[in-house]
Amino acid sequence: MTVATWAGIGSVLVLALLLGVVRPRRPTGVEQFYLAARAVPTWRNGAAISSESTSAATCLGVAGLIATHGPQMFWYPIGAAAGFVVLLALVVAPLRRSGTFTVPDFAQWRLGSPALRRVTTCLVLAVGVVYLVAQFHAAAVMVGLLMGLPAWGGWALVAGPAVVVALAGGMGSVTRVQSGQFWLKFVLFAGCAVVLWCTWWIAPRPRPYRFTGFVAPDDPALPGIVTILLACALGTMGLPQVVARVYTAPHGRAARRSIVAAQVLLGGFLLLPPLYGILGRAHVPPEAAGADGIVLLLPSVMAPGPVGDVLTGLLAAAAFAAFLATSCGVLAAVAGAVSSCVAAPGVGSFRAAVGGVTVLALLVTAATSPGSSVVLVLVGFSLSAATFCPLLVLGIWWRRLTDVGVAAGFVAGGGATVLLVGAGAVGLNAGLATACPVAVAVPLSFAVMVVISLVTPGRVPGDAEVSLVRMHQPDDRSSLRGGRSSLGHSPYVDDYRPLVELWGKRVSRPRSRP
Amino acid sequence: MSGRRVAVERRPPALTCCFAVPDPDPVRQAAATALRRRQLRTGLATTALVAATLAALPALTAGATGPWTWLLVSAGAHLAWIVLAVAQVRRAERLER
Numbered sequence: 001m002t003v004a005t006w007a008g009i010g011s012v013l014v015l016a017l018l019l020g021v022v023r024p025r026r027p028t029g030v031e032q033f034y035l036a037a038r039a040v041p042t043w044r045n046g047a048a049i050s051s052e053s054t055s056a057a058t059c060l061g062v063a064g065l066i067a068t069h070g071p072q073m074f075w076y077p078i079g080a081a082a083g084f085v086v087l088l089a090l091v092v093a094p095l096r097r098s099g100t101f102t103v104p105d106f107a108q109w110r111l112g113s114p115a116l117r118r119v120t121t122c123l124v125l126a127v128g129v130v131y132l133v134a135q136f137h138a139a140a141v142m143v144g145l146l147m148g149l150p151a152w153g154g155w156a157l158v159a160g161p162a163v164v165v166a167l168a169g170g171m172g173s174v175t176r177v178q179s180g181q182f183w184l185k186f187v188l189f190a191g192c193a194v195v196l197w198c199t200w201w202i203a204p205r206p207r208p209y210r211f212t213g214f215v216a217p218d219d220p221a222l223p224g225i226v227t228i229l230l231a232c233a234l235g236t237m238g239l240p241q242v243v244a245r246v247y248t249a250p251h252g253r254a255a256r257r258s259i260v261a262a263q264v265l266l267g268g269f270l271l272l273p274p275l276y277g278i279l280g281r282a283h284v285p286p287e288a289a290g291a292d293g294i295v296l297l298l299p300s301v302m303a304p305g306p307v308g309d310v311l312t313g314l315l316a317a318a319a320f321a322a323f324l325a326t327s328c329g330v331l332a333a334v335a336g337a338v339s340s341c342v343a344a345p346g347v348g349s350f351r352a353a354v355g356g357v358t359v360l361a362l363l364v365t366a367a368t369s370p371g372s373s374v375v376l377v378l379v380g381f382s383l384s385a386a387t388f389c390p391l392l393v394l395g396i397w398w399r400r401l402t403d404v405g406v407a408a409g410f411v412a413g414g415g416a417t418v419l420l421v422g423a424g425a426v427g428l429n430a431g432l433a434t435a436c437p438v439a440v441a442v443p444l445s446f447a448v449m450v451v452i453s454l455v456t457p458g459r460v461p462g463d464a465e466v467s468l469v470r471m472h473q474p475d476d477r478s479s480l481r482g483g484r485s486s487l488g489h490s491p492y493v494d495d496y497r498p499l500v501e502l503w504g505k506r507v508s509r510p511r512s513r514p
Numbered sequence: 515m516s517g518r519r520v521a522v523e524r525r526p527p528a529l530t531c532c533f534a535v536p537d538p539d540p541v542r543q544a545a546a547t548a549l550r551r552r553q554l555r556t557g558l559a560t561t562a563l564v565a566a567t568l569a570a571l572p573a574l575t576a577g578a579t580g581p582w583t584w585l586l587v588s589a590g591a592h593l594a595w596i597v598l599a600v601a602q603v604r605r606a607e608r609l610e611r
Contacts, residue, residue, distance in 0.1 A: 071575075071584045078571065078591045082564050085598050089560035093606065229568040256603050263599045267592035274588055278581045397554055465543075472550045474610035 004313025005146045009320045012184070013161055016324055019180045020165035020173035030345050033170035034336045035101055040248045044179045046261025048329070049245045051182035053080065053236070053262070054269055055131070055326035056138035056292065057377040059189065059319055064291030066277025067284060073277065077270040079229035080381075081263065083236025088259045091237060093252035094396045094471035101247050102337040103240050103388055110395045112461045113403035119410060121341040123387050124240045125357070127380045128334030131241070132361035133368060134376035135323045135330075141292045141370060142323075146316055155365055157320070159358055162327035166335065166354045170347070171248060174328040181321040186269055188318035192299070192311050193275045199303050200279065231438035235381025238388030241326075244333035251475045290370075295319075331357060379421055386413030386441035390449050396471055398453075399464045405453030413445025552609050560602045567594055 031037055040048070058077060065073040100106040103124055108117035140154035147153075165173050236242060249255035280294040283301050296319065299311035331354055339345065339353035387410050394401045420437035423430060433440045453460075461467070575587050 071581070074584050074588055075571075078588060079568070081592055081595050082568055085564050085595050085602065086561050088599055089557040089564075089602050226569055226572060229571070230565075233564070233568065253607065256606065260596075260599045260603055263596050267596050270592060271585070271589055274581075274585055278585075281581075397550075468550065469543075469546045472553055473546065 002147050004309045005316040006313075008313035008315075008317030009157065012181070012317050012321045012324065013157075015180065015184065016161055016165060016177050016321075016328075020177040020328070021168040030347065031101075032172060033347050033350055034340075034345065036170070036172040036175045036248045038248055038250055040175055040245075040250075040258075042249070042254055042257045043261050044175065045245060045249055045254075045258035046263075046265055047179035047182040048175045049084075049242060049258060049262035050265040050269060051178035051185070051322075051325040052241050052245065052329040053266060054182070054185060054322055055377065056135050056319065056323050058270070058273060059185070059322045060138060060142075060292045060295050061377070063273040063276035063280060064294040066274055067280030067294045068291055070281070074274055075228050076232055077273060079232025080236050081266050081270055082229065083233035084259055084263050084266070086233055087237035087242070088256060088263075091243075091392050091396060092246050092255045092259050095243065095392065096246050096249055096255040097252045097471050097473070097475070098467070099470075102333075102340060103243055103391070104337050104341055106395065107391060107403075107406065110461070110464075110467055111401065111403040111406060112463075113407075116403045116407055117341060119407060120388075120391070121337050123383070123410065123414065124334055124337040125360075127240055127384050127388075128330045128357065129361045129364055130376055130380040130383070131330045132327055132357075133365045134380070135327045136361065136365040137368075137370040137376070138292050139320070139323045140365075141290060142296060142316060142319055145293045145296055146312065151370070152366075155362060158323045158327050159362060162324055162331055163354060163358050165324075165328050166331045167351050170350060171244075171332050171336070174332040175248065177328050178325045181325040182265065182269075185318045185321045185325075186265075188314050188321075189269075189272045189276075192315050192318070193272055193279075195311060196279055196298060196302055197275065200282075203303075227432060227436040227439040230442075231378070231381055231385060231436055234385035234389045234438065234442055235378075238384035238392060239380070240337065240384070240388065241329045241333040243388070243392070244329075244336065253475050379417075382417045382421065382437045382441065383414060385438050386417045386445045389442065390445045394446070394449055394453075396468075398450075399468055400453055400457065400460055401449065401464075402453040402456045402459035404456045404459050405449045405451075408452040409445040409449030412448040413441045416441040416444055549609070553606065556602070556605045556609060560598055560605075563598055564595075567591070567598075 058080075062073060062076050065076070095106065098106055098109060100109045104117045104120040107120045108114060135158055136155045137151075139158040140151035143149040143154040143157065144151060165177050245258070246255045249258050276295045276298065279298055279302070284294050284297050296312065296315055299308040299315065302308070303311065334357050335350055335353035338357065339349040342353075343349040390409055390413065391406055395406075417437045420430070420434050420440065424434040424437075428434060571587065571591060575584065
């Protein structure tokens, strides 16, 4: 089994390096490095978005939770996929047309506050680190279970190649790795699922270990289920690494179609974890492994011998591809936000930020104990839903939003999330609030942003209407030539034609930021 | 420099981020605002449909006792998201023609 696992992981590593490092052309500019030159084709972008979203939590964690906790866990992937529809309906095209290149950049461009940009960058860093820690811990579980390696071996196997790919070509390399590995994951997970289900049907069927528990949820649990669905949906639409992919599309229309492509691909992929969850519930006792390990143990339990070893190796390769693709994407998105906040955007600062973010994530990983990857990812979802989701929705659609209102919403929503997650971690039970902090934090964040914005009308940017017009004009009248950063030192091309057309007069050049 | 302080009648304008604000043509501004409202209505309608589907899903599985029902509900939900996403894109692109 160890040989097959090493072979599977080695193959994924070689493929990632071929796709990400041995590239057809070197990145020549900052925009190419940060945003893959904003020229990623629709289906490739869709595959990359899907790859970003099918992390360790999806591939191993959800299946493991279905196996251990029953059918309630079916809701997680359904809710996460719903988030893309909301993202598509309210955010994608306007955000791309804003011409900014990260969520913090959008915050500063829309609301004119460098301080808000710094706060948003800190939140992006927090969500990104939580996501990376989930990947590293899941990798440690996998290498410990299948290869007998210590935990740091798993961290190094994921962090090392992810850093190499992100350093080599920035978002362009990451996009190629993610889109390539999405298809690899899809084929391997689907193929192994078919073989395992055929094994179960064709081979002399032992009495299943446990095939009960798929009962209807009790009525009192229904509000909780709906809340979990909403948490997954709103969390998905605010995730920085998902939003970053919107910026890599050539224009708003392509960005929309990329999300539809991702929706189609995810619809196929997300049917697989429940298939594994049902198999795991039937064949693997929950005490045999943690939630993240059940999928990896299935082949050896259901088909002991060489066939089981080969299937285990293939599943390990698919899981490793999931860790690597998600880690690359998170690293590129977070490094882009951090580097453009603390220094002038550039290849050097991007690479330095990749290194810094990786070291921080490894330190947090070492300081925390491995739990379920789904729990960690849900914390990231909750934080993202309570902060970025209101910022994006109100920033895109409501002219009267102010920087003070957003900052207050961040404090209220983010603070409530941290407090409730902390209370849940130490065993305090406040019902739905601690079980699903999003139920409290998201409405609170929206309400605080609206109320504080209304009481600070003097902080409404003078060009708010112009910003909104720019975001909502169709592509043929809006900028098609690329992005524009709010930073005075941005190297990006400015395009003021749409505003000139719209207002019928020339608009002054932007002034440099202090 | 005089040490005398004077009361400021109006606070200074908020820090704007990039553009000096031009005087808009009222007709074009009205057209832009109308387009934005139509886009918002379309987006909110799709969001409401997503919320309604999310709320209805647990009720749909109220009688589910086996894994196959859950798999079917899961597949149906993903299909619904795809249909809603395609419909949203078509409506949005039609609005912007």
